[in-house]
Amino acid sequence: METIGRDLNEMQRIPLEPGHVRAIRATGTERCYRKGELLATIGDPADRFVYVEAGEVEVVDPFTGDRLVPSTLGPTQFMAEISLLSGGSWSMTMRAAVDTRVVEVPREDMLRLMSEIPEMSDIVITVLAARRRRQLDGGTGMLVLVGEEVDRDVRRVAEFAARNRMPYRSYPLGSADAARVAVSCGTPADTPVVLYGRDLIVTEPTPEKVARLLGLDRDLPEHEAFDLLIVGAGPAGVAAAVYAGAEGLRALVVDECAIGGQAGTSSRIENYMGFPTGISGADLVWRGEVQAMKFGTRFVMPRRVATLEALPDAQFCATFANGERVRATAVVVATGVQYRRLPLDRLADLEGAGVYYAATETEARYCREAEVVVIGGGNSAGQAAMFLSRSARHVRLLVRGDSLATSMSDYLSSRLQADPTITIEYGAHVAALHGDDRLEAVTIRDKAGDRRLETCAMFVMVGAAPNTGWLAELVALDDKGFVLTGADAGATSPYATSRQGIYAVGDVRAGSVKRVASSVGEGSVVISKVWDYVRR
Numbered sequence: 436m437e438t439i440g441r442d443l444n445e446m447q448r449i450p451l452e453p454g455h456v457r458a459i460r461a462t463g464t465e466r467c468y469r470k471g472e473l474l475a476t477i478g479d480p481a482d483r484f485v486y487v488e489a490g491e492v493e494v495v496d497p498f499t500g501d502r503l504v505p506s507t508l509g510p511t512q513f514m515a516e517i518s519l520l521s522g523g524s525w526s527m528t529m530r531a532a533v534d535t536r537v538v539e540v541p542r543e544d545m546l547r548l549m550s551e552i553p554e555m556s557d558i559v560i561t562v563l564a565a566r567r568r569r570q571l572d573g574g575t576g577m578l579v580l581v582g583e584e585v586d587r588d589v590r591r592v593a594e595f596a597a598r599n600r601m602p603y604r605s606y607p608l609g610s611a612d613a614a615r616v617a618v619s620c621g622t623p624a625d626t627p628v629v630l631y632g633r634d635l636i637v638t639e640p641t642p643e644k645v646a647r648l649l650g651l652d653r654d655l656p657e658h659e660a661f662d663l664l665i666v667g668a669g670p671a672g673v674a675a676a677v678y679a680g681a682e683g684l685r686a687l688v689v690d691e692c693a694i695g696g697q698a699g700t701s702s703r704i705e706n707y708m709g710f711p712t713g714i715s716g717a718d719l720v721w722r723g724e725v726q727a728m729k730f731g732t733r734f735v736m737p738r739r740v741a742t743l744e745a746l747p748d749a750q751f752c753a754t755f756a757n758g759e760r761v762r763a764t765a766v767v768v769a770t771g772v773q774y775r776r777l778p779l780d781r782l783a784d785l786e787g788a789g790v791y792y793a794a795t796e797t798e799a800r801y802c803r804e805a806e807v808v809v810i811g812g813g814n815s816a817g818q819a820a821m822f823l824s825r826s827a828r829h830v831r832l833l834v835r836g837d838s839l840a841t842s843m844s845d846y847l848s849s850r851l852q853a854d855p856t857i858t859i860e861y862g863a864h865v866a867a868l869h870g871d872d873r874l875e876a877v878t879i880r881d882k883a884g885d886r887r888l889e890t891c892a893m894f895v896m897v898g899a900a901p902n903t904g905w906l907a908e909l910v911a912l913d914d915k916g917f918v919l920t921g922a923d924a925g926a927t928s929p930y931a932t933s934r935q936g937i938y939a940v941g942d943v944r945a946g947s948v949k950r951v952a953s954s955v956g957e958g959s960v961v962i963s964k965v966w967d968y969v970r971r
Contacts, residue, residue, distance in 0.1 A: 447565045450511050451486075455555040458548055459486050463540035468531040474514060475529040477577045477632040478648055481522070484545040484559075485514035490535025494575075495528040497633040498619040503575060507532055517563045519545065520728035523650025526570070526577055526602065528632070549729070556729060564725060567600065576602030578645065581613045582627025584801065587787045588640050589627045594787075595642035597797045598693035598700070599736070600721045601649055642692075642737055651736055655759055661687045662969045664753055664763035666740050667902075669696020670716075670951045671941025672769030673723035674958030675965075680730025682966050687761060688732060689753075691739035695720040696771045697942070698951050700793030701815060702822035706844060707951055716951070717795070723955075740905050751936065764969045767961060768906065768918060768932075768939040769954075775898030777810070779868055789874020791894050794819035802827045802892045808877055810865060811896035812839055817847040819894050824856045831888070833863045833879065835897075865893065901943050910934045917945035930961040936968060 451459070463486065468474055474485060474492060485492075487508050496503040508514055514529055519542060540548070549556035570576055578596060583589045583605045596603045606612040608627060617624040620633055629640035631648045646652035663679050665672045668690035679686040693699060694717075701716035710719075724734060739756040743766065746752055754760050774792050776782060782790060791798050794809075799822065807827045809820045812834040820832045832851065838861070839848040851857050866885060867878035876889045901916045911919045911933040918939035921929040923946070930938045940957035942949050947957070 447562055447569060448512065449558050449562055451513070451555060451558055455552060455558070456486065456511075458552060458555070459484070459540055460538055462544050462548060463538040465536065465538055468535045468537070470531055470533050470535075472531050473528060474531060474535075474537070475525040475527070477525060477528050478635065479525050481516055481518040481525050481650070482542045484519060484540045484542070486538045486540070487512050487514065488536045488538060490537075491532040492529055492535060492537075493532040495530045497528055497577065498616065502532070503527075504573075513559075513562075515559070515563060517567045517725065518650055519563070520560075520725065521650070521734060522653070524648070526649070527575075528577075546731070550731075560725060560729060564722075567602070570602035571600065574602070574604050576604055577632050578603035578649070579616060579630040580605045580628075581616055581622075581630075582608040584608070586627035589629055590787055590797075591642060592629055592637075592640050592645050594793070594795075594797050595645065595693060595737070596649075597795055598695060598717065598793075599646075599649075599651060600694070600717060601651070646737055651734075652738065653735060655687075655735065655761055658752070658760055658762050660750075660762040660764075661685050662763065663687070663765050663767060663965055664689070664751070664761060665767045665769060666690075666753075667696065667769035667771055667941070667943070668694045668720070668724070668734065668736065669769060669771045669941060669954065670698050670720055670723070671771070671954035671958035672696070672767070673720050673727060674955040675767050675769060675940060675962055676727035676732040676734075676958075677723055677730065678959050678962040679965065680727050680732035682962055684962070684966065684969060686727075686732045687763070688727070688734045689738040689740065689755070690734075690736045691756075692737055694724050694734070694736070697773075697815060698954075700795055701818050702794060702796075703818055704951060705846070719951070742905060743909055745909060745934065745936075749936065764936065765965050766937045767958075767965065768903075768910075768937065768943055769941045769958060770902035771942040772899035772901050774811075774895050775900050777865065777895060777897075779865065781868055785868055785870060785874045788872060789870060789890075789892055790868070791892060792896070794822050794894050794896075798892070798894070799823060799826045804828045805892065806831065806888065806890045807892040807894065808833060808865065808879075808888065808890050809894045809896065811894075812836055812842045813896065814843055814847060816894075816896040817843050817851055819896060820851060820857055821847070821854070823894070824854055827856070827892075830857045831879075831890075832857060832859045833865065834859060834861050835864055837861045868893075899942065899949070903943060906937075910937055910939075913945045915945075917947075918943055919945050928964045930957060931964065938965060 492508040494503040629637040662684040663686040665688040698716035703713045705713040741756045742754045744752045863881040866880040869876040924933040941954040
């Protein structure tokens with residue numbers, strides 16, 4: 436299956452061309468660091484690009500002070516992270532292993548150079564993406580979680596970090612690694628905890644707090660003005676972000692959860708053109724995010740739009756749930772849909788503690804050698820069942836209808852039926868949940884009656900409720916809450932809504948195809964109309 440990098444060892448060390456180095460030297464400032472001096476610290480702004488002229492730079496383990504990984508950066512290599520593109524923060528502490536001389540280029544100047552020299556941009560982005568992939572695969576992130584398996588708050592942080600492609604380390608409570616962390620940081624050995632580095636303990640951890648530390652959520656100046664506000668960072672929103680940046684629009688993307696939307700929870704997409712061996716939804720959309728950031732588009736999350744107001748000067752003002760506001764000339768709505776919450780007693784109590792709405796590596800860890808239940812008959816449910824079958828003892832797919840033919844791709848339904856670890860039950864649904872602090876069992880109801888099934892995990896992937904409550908007063912919706920566009924909204928453009936300046940793309944749009952490829956296409960195409968509107 437396709438991943439972010441092919442040969443990560445090779446990709447991490449692609450050298451810059453002599454002309455690129457000359458441009459960096461002409462723009463940057465030479466600086467010397469003594470052996471042991473820090474070049475970057477966890478959480479500091481990633482505000483510069485560092486080219487190594489002489490010496491050696493190493494990654495520091497904040498818990499021991501030793502070198503974290505065996506490889507170092509030497510002459511002709513450069514020190515930077517993917518957060519350079521977004522204005523985020525350093526995720527690692529970097530230190531001069533010997534006396535070292537570098538050339539430092541301020542972030543804005545480096546982004547300008549990358550825009551002027553696309554060949555250099557290609558090399559830098561390839562290297563930074565490969566380094567991020569290496570961090571994700573190698574578990575060398577400085578975000579440290581202890582007790583994810585027993586604490587719901589820690590688990591939510593893990594899910595947020597994983598979906599946003601942020602590297603982290605997770606240690607089971609009571610493990611030797613957890614004990615080492617407790618001794619180093621002075622935390623109780625038997626208490627779940629979230630740390631950033633060694634010194635920053637996140638009390639009452641939430642995704643919002645961690646996003647601040649990681650540089651994903653940053654303060655926006657009051658009433659900061661953008662050409663375009665894109666609400667939603669699924670395939671449609673990120674595609675719009677790429678093309679908006681490429682066309683020179685000043686664009687901001689916000690999402691209340693994570694990059695990827697529903698597609699980001701898909702472990703394997705096999706019917707997207709160009710990836711014959713498949714690609715995870717998270718990797719696909721993350722590539723788009725990096726591409727959009729290269730063109731200058733900004734991303735902020737988790738950030739929920741509470742209200743959207745049309746201003747007298749033909750602009751729009753978005754007020755976020757935290758009270759911040761931004762202005763935009765145009766708005767692209769790409770909020771997609773969310774799986775419906777089943778009408779079951781105590782569902783909310785068990786969400787995140789056995790009841791899940793995504794099947795990623797994070798959730799799969801909770802299901803090893805266990806019986807799990809997946810509810811739904813669409814492609815997302817089928818992909819989840821296939822993915823979970825790798826780690827679970829058995830997967831039970833519950834489908835209300837009597838066939839998968841109308842709701843699932845044929846290649847996927849054929850694989851499900853052929854897999855001995857997956858059982859498909861038609862005409863069945865969950866009638867009750869059992870368990871105190873965690874899900875312990877479910878009651879399955881079908882034509883034969885009720886029966887109890889012991890399980891630790893239930894994945895709900897049924898129904899599609901649009902996220903449009905914040906739009907109801909501004910644009911026309913259909914009777915299910917989806918946004919009307921084109922002729923149905925009295926507009927000439929297929930993605931324009933009933934309100935000039937507001938467009939809708941992807942799954943949130945009434946009549947959309949509900950496929951990743953179509954969402955990407957809509958997000959790409961809509962920008963031509965947005966550009967015309969903004970320039971008018």
